[in-house]
Amino acid sequence: MGRQYDVNLTSARAVDEKKTSAIDVILPGARFDVLVEFEVGSAVRAFNGDYTLYATVRNQTTLAPVATVSKSGSLAGQQTLEPTTVPETIEIPAGWVANTGDVLDVLVSLLYKTGSIDDQDAATTTTFLVSQ
Numbered sequence: 001m002g003r004q005y006d007v008n009l010t011s012a013r014a015v016d017e018k019k020t021s022a023i024d025v026i027l028p029g030a031r032f033d034v035l036v037e038f039e040v041g042s043a044v045r046a047f048n049g050d051y052t053l054y055a056t057v058r059n060q061t062t063l064a065p066v067a068t069v070s071k072s073g074s075l076a077g078q079q080t081l082e083p084t085t086v087p088e089t090i091e092i093p094a095g096w097v098a099n100t101g102d103v104l105d106v107l108v109s110l111l112y113k114t115g116s117i118d119d120q121d122a123a124t125t126t127t128f129l130v131s132q
Contacts, residue, residue, distance in 0.1 A: 004041040005117060007038060008038060008121050009037075010123075013034070014026075014092075014105075022126055026130055028132070030094055033091055034055050034089070034090040034108060038085070038086050038121070045078055045084050048077045050073070055068070059102050061099075061101070061102040067093075069091070100130055104128055105128070
């Protein structure tokens, strides 16, 4: 099957709240956003679709998850010849626990369902450092 039958995460980056530049360093437990874009192929876009994005903040120093958040949405069916790009912002609430010096990243997974076509994809942000 070609791209028209695919749903692909095209970007995922952890950013400071309401910003667009990727995080290099973050305060322990601080709120931040994950900016995500995914592309829905034209054949998939022809149907009404529901999607769920899952964001798991991972501590690469301790090899443990520190937060998991999900966000759901829908797209009405639309006839189009080109893929549709969908931007989303996932808010990671304050309160997660990691130590100064720990290295984090965010694993984002996407599940997209229509009446006849289901697809999934995953992407990882760049790493960032916890520091005071």
